[in-house]
Amino acid sequence: MTTPPHPAAVLAVDVRKSYGKGETAVTALAGVSLEVPRGQMLAVMGPSGSGKSTLMHCLAGLDTVDTGSIEIGGTQVVGLGDKQLTALRRDRVGFVFQQFNLLPTLTAGENILLPLDIAGKKPDKAWYDEVVGAVGLADRLSHRPAELSGGQQQRVACARALVTKPDVVFADEPTGNLDSRSGAEVLSFLQASARDKGQTVVIVTHDPVAAGYADKVVFLADGLIVDHMDAPTSEKVLERMKRFEASA
Amino acid sequence: MLRATWRGLLSRKLRLLLASLSVLLGISFAAGAYVLTDSIGKVFDNLFATINQGTAVTVQGVSAFGTSGFDGNDREPVPQSVLDDVSKVPGVSSAVGAVGQPTSLILPNGKAFKSAGPPVLGVSYHQDSPQETLTIVRGSAPKGLGQVLVDANTVTKQHLAIGETIGVIGNGPQQKATIVGVARFGSTNSLAGATLLAFDPPSAQQLFGTPGAWDALSISAQPGVSDTVLRDRIAAALPADKYDVLTSAQSAAQQSGDIKKGLSFFNTFLQYFARIALFVGAFLIFNTFSMLVAQRTRELALMRALGASRGQVLRSVLTEAVAVGLVGGLGGLGLGVLLAKGFQALLSAIGIEIPKGPTVVETRTVVYCLVAGVLVTVVAAAIPARRAGRMAPVQALRESGPAESKSLRTRTLVGAVILGLGVVALVGGLAQGAIALVGIGALLSFIGVTVVSPVFTRPVVGLLAAPFARVGVAGRLGRGNAMRNPRRTSTTAAALMIGLALVAAISTLGSSAKKSIVAAVATSLGADYVLHTDQYQPFSPDVAAALSKQPEIGKVAAFTQARAKIGKAGTSSIQGVDPSSLQAVLRLKVLSGDLSGLRDDQLAVSKAEAKNLGAKVGDTIEVSWAKTGTQPMTVGAVFDNNQFAGGYLVTASDYARNVTDKKVVVVAVTAAASTTPAQSRAAIERGLASFPNVQIEDQAEFVKKQGAQIDGILNFITGLLLLSVLIAVLGIINTLALSVIERTRELGLLRAVGLQRRQLKRMIRVESIVIAVFGALLGLVVGVAFGWALVSALHDAGITDFAIPWARIVEVLVIAALGGVLAAALPARRAAKLKVLDAIATD
Known part of the structure; x- marks a missing residue:
């Protein structure tokens, strides 16, 4: 990465977004400001409809915002065209989705290398081996997704997200479809990549257990950040969530 | 259940519409051909009914071999004495003799008029006769050899004018004549585009006809005498079995029938292409329904889970098929009516003018369109429908989308059996000349190859896509997509295979025919020059005599050709030629007997025909001539098959004795020893001074001309086959479009991880190109194999050499690749337009 060092991996200022027009307009983000320092694992929590997925999509350049500013690794995302956005996602952002993360026609190894392949770049062999080793899939690289378990598939997706050394990895409910053991493996891996490799990770979840792996949690409700919590544990997060529901 | 079907139909209307389109195109071709021929038939029925109004009864020689006007004339002329006798029959008001014979027209610039198809006829014009069918629209009636009346269509097309001088060549040398009038045929400007050159009756008789005889008699009745009564009286007055005596209504029906018979050939020809197109369309239907059923696995299984029976699910899919078929059939009918006008323009382009008339849509056409449309669709959808019915309810609960492929072993075995049966039928059919077989x-072979092909789809497609895969990720992804579902890829490719296989087969036949001609000329043609008219119309026998006088010319052999019934071989062409000059112009290998010494009452037979007759030298064969009846002839020689000699030869004097029309078809000439090509050619040109309708070709020109003729036919057929290629391209579009829908989430994922729109489009394009080129390769392999089988079967018909049409093969591959690019355009655009978020969110 040749990007100049910047204090924050992700910097969002007063991001607003609404769907529809006039009376039927629904505000998804009502002025969200957020800073994710490099190497932090941040969890975005909130009940359904709180806007947490929209926030992630906007931060990642998958969706456009109405007003506000979003920088990823110091690059302004708002206002970029499709071509630049695509290149940004390819080179500077990693993704782990809840499901359907892999192309069925490619092997696990090919799936991991896909973003580099798309960019026409040669992989950094040492880094690739390190990532593959860390997800524990070295012996599964020639398998197709259909031959892997759900947990293995998500770990392949994590490896793919990391292989480009992106400014930030976005994970949208990465454990939503997994049993608790597989989920724990995936989350531990993401946590380790943040702690040991300095990889910034933003994870969107409604699962307090998942949020417990993060360095920091922000709580979203009705399109606004209503609270945050440093050094969270799943118990504390659960506690906080209960209070939300009570007040709602 | 019906309501659910109906809703489903509407929700998939675009995809089903595309499927309908594939049926629609084939149907429209069939409908167009029917509408065209029916409409034209009607026009000619009306035309002949009106122009024959002044005639009560017609008399002409009987058809000796029962062939119609389109297959050549086999009627002997009617002598003047018969005309005189008929005139005396009570109730006859007047009787006139008419002449109508093929002839050549020399335009005012001295060039021979070359017709694209319709004949040039020399006819008689009876001024003030109620029987006359020509009506003068400008100028006056022709008188004597120096005046001619020309039909209005030719006058317009050739920019002729009254007062100009044209040349007419019938039985003898060129006759110059001044155009004195312009005529119409009944109410139309021409008789289906035929050029009519009319002279007064004695001049027409002298120029084109037979001295002292007429080609037909037209008789008008006295008031109060009905046509039938007069016909019976005249028939009673004439020798039995020698003349056809018809009322004008009968002869109108016969004339119209002759034209319709010619048209029905055109119709049949077009129907073949329509059927090929429908067959290709069936592949598309099959593929579309297979994919729709696969994509709707959960929906259909849910219906089953909710209590719908197998039959109900099956019927719901078949109902969709019927709807698609009906849309295709009705749409095809509509488009067919428009297409009929297009075909008419096509006919007009090759010179066949059709008088204006109403568009005729017979009930048969409507029924055909609907039945064929529904039948093709339902048959093609039957297997997918059955699969839908067998869907287990539990599949509603499964996570995965389209099922992963099962083993191909059973399928390959079944395919191999079908292919084997197809090859046996094909080879057997070719050997017996049974077209239906x-x-x-061919049909079974195509299906067999389609069923077998998934087995080698992966390796072949992988290989084809390798160059793309090397270039970039889009190529690699496209390659993967083309390989992931071999059944789908191969069925889509198979649709293209059919059209291109037929193109390859006829191209192979064409290139082999061309090579054979080169070989035949080298081995069989001794003549230095071959003389004939445009389209091998018969010409004056005086040409041979005129050439023989030139000292630079060696041997001259005139080939006359007539039809005769020969033993059990049936009606065949028979040539008359002088045996002594024959050996000089054709390198004939005599297998037995004595060809040079062939005498009168002897017959020389080719090896193939000898086998056909089961005859050898010395055997007696009954030969029936139109003029002289049945005569015994002895086989005097058997010669090896020769392209130019045909099947049967008799001496020139025998021919002259037994055949009325002495005109020749080809004159073959050798140059005298020690003359240069320039000298001999100049000598021939001098000899042909009075016969500008005769063309000179040396061996090289002859080969080239024949080659050009073959190319012309090839291009015409290839053009018609493009329809099925077009449908196959639609099939690729459909497959890709359905794949894009099926892979929406994958596409979203690719875009999310950074695949540019451009790269996404390229990925789809690569898949498309690979499918198309795979189809083309299958087609070329199958087609060249077909071609080889055809060539082998036609060995005795003169196609002795096999040649692979390499240039055409390269063309086909390039066009297929371009077709792939074209087919990818819409699906790629659609895929690129997908919003990343929506695509990811798609369930």
Whole structure:
């Protein structure tokens, strides 16, 4: 990465977004400001409809915002065209989705290398081996997704997200479809990549257990950040969530 | 259940519409051909009914071999004495003799008029006769050899004018004549585009006809005498079995029938292409329904889970098929009516003018369109429908989308059996000359190859896509997509295979025919020059005599050709030629007997025909001539098959004795020893001074001309086959479009991880190109194999050499690749337009 060092991996200022027009307009983000320092694992929590997925999509350049500013690794995302956005996602952002993360026609190894392949770049062999080793899939690289378990598939997706050394990895409910053991493996891996490799990770979840792996949690409700919590544990997060529901 | 079907139909209307389109195109071709021929038939029925109004009864020689006007004339002329006798029959008001014979027209610039198809006829014009069918629209009636009346269509097309001088060549040398009038045929400007050159009756008789005889008699009745009564009286007055005596209504029906018979050939020809197109369309239907059923696995299984029976699910899919078929059939009918006008323009382009008339849509046409449309669709959808019915309810609960492929072993075995049966039928059909069996063989072979092909789809497609895969990720992804579902890829490719296989087969036949001609000329043609008219119309026998006088010319052999019934071989062409000059112009290998010494009452037979007759030298064969009846002839020689000699030869004097029309078809000439090509050619040109309708070709020109003729036919057929290629391209579009829908989430994922729109489009394009080129390769392999089988079967018909049409093969591959690019355009655009978020969110 040749990007100049910047204090924050992700910097969002007063991001607003609404769907529809006039009376039927629904505000998804009502002025969200957020800073994710490099190497932090941040969890975005909130009940359904709180806007947490929209926030992630906007931060990642998958969706456009109405007003506000979003920088990823110091690059302004708002206002970029499709071509630049695509290149940004390819080179500077990693993704782990809840499901359907892999192309069925490619092997696990090919799936991991896909973003580099798309960019026409040669992989950094040492880094690739390190990532593959860390997800524990070295012996599964020639398998197709259909031959892997759900947990293995998500770990392949994590490896793919990391292989480009992106400014930030976005994970949208990465454990939503997994049993608790597989989920724990995936989350531990993401946590380790943040702690040991300095990889910034933003994870969107409604699962307090998942949020417990993060360095920091922000709580979203009705399109606004209503609270945050440093050094969270799943118990504390659960506690906080209960209070939300009570007040709602 | 019906309501659910109906809703489903509406929700998939775009995809089903595309499927309908594939049926629609084939149907429209069939409908167009029917509408065209029916409409034209009607026009000519009306035309002949009106122009024959002044005639009560017609008399002409009987058809000796029962062939119609389109297959050549086999009627002997009617002598003047018969005309005189008929005139005396009570109730006859007047009787006139008419002449109508093929002839050549020399335009005012001295060039021979070359017709694209319709004949040039020399006819008689009876001024003030109620029987006359020509009506003068400008100028006056022709008188004497120096005046001619020309039909209005030719006058317009050739920019002729009254007062100009044209040349007419009938039985003898060129006769100059001044155009004195312009005529119409009944109410139309021409008789289906035929050029009519009319002279007064004695001049017409002298120029084109037979001295002292007429080609037909037209008789008008006295008031109060009905046509039938007069016909019976005249028939009673004439010798039995020698003349056809018809009322004008009968002869109108006969004339119209002759034209319709010619048209029905055109119709049949077009129907073949329509059927090929429908067959290709069936592949598309099959593929579309297979994919729709696969994509709707959960929906259909849910219906089953909710209590719908197998039959209900099956019927719901078949109902969709019927709807698609009906839309295709009705749409095809509509488009067909428009297409009929297009075909008419096509006919007009090759010179066949059709008088204006109403568009005729017979009930038969409507029924055909609907039945064929529904039948093709339902048959093609039957297997997918059955699969839908067998869907287990539990599949509603499964996570995965389209099922992963099962083993291909059973399928390959079944395919191999079908292919084997197809090849046996094809080879058997070719050996016996049974066209229907050949068709069934081809059909089964195509299906067999389609069923077998998934087995080698992966390796072949992988290989084809390798160059793309090397270039970039889009190529690699496209390659993967083309390989992931071999059944789908191969069925889509198979649709393209059919059209291109037929193109390859006829191209192979064409290139082999061309090579054979080169070989035949080298081995069989001794003549230095071959003389004939445009389209091998017969010409004056005086040409041979005129050439023989030139000292630079060696041997001259005139080939006359007539039809005769020969033993059990049936009606065949028979040539008359002087045996002594024959050996000089044709390198004939005599297998037995004595060809040079062939005498009168002897017959020389080719090896193939000798086998056909089961005859050898010395055997007696009954030969029936139109003029002289049945005569015994002895086989005097058997010669090896020769392209130019045909099947049967008799001496020139025998021919002259037994055949009325002495005109020749080809004159073959050798140059005298020690003359240069320039000298001999100049000598021939001098000899042909009075015969500008005769063309000179040396061996090289002859080969080239024949080659050009073959190319012309090839291009015409290839053009018609493009329809099925077009449908196959639609099939690729459909497959890709359905794949894009099926892979929406994958596409979203690719875009999310950074695949540019451009790269996404390229990925789809690569898949498309690979499918198309795979189809083309299958087609070329199958087609060249078909071609080889055809060439082998036609060995005795003169196609002795096999040649692979390499240039055409390269063309086909390039066009297929371009077709792939074209087919990808819409699906790629659609895929690129997908919003990343929506695509990811798609369930």
